[in-house]
Amino acid sequence: MRRLSIQNEKLQVVGQLAASISHEVRNPLTSSKGYLQLMRDEKDQVSQKRFIDLSLKGIDQANHVIEDYLTFANSTPDRVEQIDVKESILELIQLMEPAAFYHQVKMKTELVNCIFVKGQKRSFKQCMMNIMKNSIESMPAGGELNIKMITEKHLIISISDTGLGMTKEQVNRFGEPFFTTKDEGTGLGIMAACIIVNSMKGKIQVKSEVNRGTTVYIEFHEITKEKPKHIKKGI
Numbered sequence: 001m002r003r004l005s006i007q008n009e010k011l012q013v014v015g016q017l018a019a020s021i022s023h024e025v026r027n028p029l030t031s032s033k034g035y036l037q038l039m040r041d042e043k044d045q046v047s048q049k050r051f052i053d054l055s056l057k058g059i060d061q062a063n064h065v066i067e068d069y070l071t072f073a074n075s076t077p078d079r080v081e082q083i084d085v086k087e088s089i090l091e092l093i094q095l096m097e098p099a100a101f102y103h104q105v106k107m108k109t110e111l112v113n114c115i116f117v118k119g120q121k122r123s124f125k126q127c128m129m130n131i132m133k134n135s136i137e138s139m140p141a142g143g144e145l146n147i148k149m150i151t152e153k154h155l156i157i158s159i160s161d162t163g164l165g166m167t168k169e170q171v172n173r174f175g176e177p178f179f180t181t182k183d184e185g186t187g188l189g190i191m192a193a194c195i196i197v198n199s200m201k202g203k204i205q206v207k208s209e210v211n212r213g214t215t216v217y218i219e220f221h222e223i224t225k226e227k228p229k230h231i232k233k234g235i
């Protein structure tokens with residue numbers, strides 16, 4: 001089990017990272033543009049097809065970076081609110097149902113009513129989605145994705161899969177910017193999740209075993225157990 005914490009100097013890196021996201025999007029788009037320009041002057045059909053494929057790959061890559069950061073971003077300003085954890089998870093499950101179905105992944109839940117954490121709902125959903133997406137991607141031959149809320153003193157959300165798992169070295173690099181083992185990965189999803197959970201004063205931990213699966217734990221100490229009478233809007 002490895003506990004993930006973000007130290008100060010790493011937070012600085014994160015600041016720079018926001019700037020580098022545009023770079024990460026621009027790079028594959030520039031390469032796509034290059035292949036399209038090559039295609040314009042290319043007569044050979046086989047080469048043309050190759051340029052189209054490479055160009056599409058660049059666009060896909062840019063899209064993945066955006067997905068890992070901005071799936072839930074919209075034009076309304078950020079607001080801190082009391083997030084209904086169960087409700088958010090159920091909304092996400094609905095959203096991810098087609099991807100799970102496509103990958104033959106069965107999603108199961110054990111959720112608790114009326115548990116609230118303070119934060120920005122769309123960021124929380126982004127973080128949960130990045131983790132759930134990895135789980136689904138780790139089960140190319142299908143499997144089970146379990147999402148549980150455990151509430152004693154604190155809230156622990158566990159996201160557990162029966163996928164490929166990770167080696168010790170991979171666990172150690174989990175959450176490191178740009179660490180990816182996927183051909184079309186960004187290595188930004190878990191890092192973004194860590195930043196979000198960190199901003200909500202929570203912690204992320206991970207436990208994994210090769211060929212058995214991975215469990216990611218998100219722990220929040222500051223929770224509200226009933227719907228607050230005055231939900232604070234806009235800070």
Ligand code: ADP
Binds near residue numbers: 166190191214
């Ligand atoms: P990406 O998904 O684009 O590769 P992430 O930051 O989301 O980037 O994940 C980083 C890496 O962590 C993945 O490439 C994978 O090696 C590993 N990983 C994350 N979640 C899981 C999981 N549930 N099962 C196996 N490996 C995982």
Ligand code: MG
Binds near residue numbers: 130133134189190
């Ligand atoms: Mg990912």
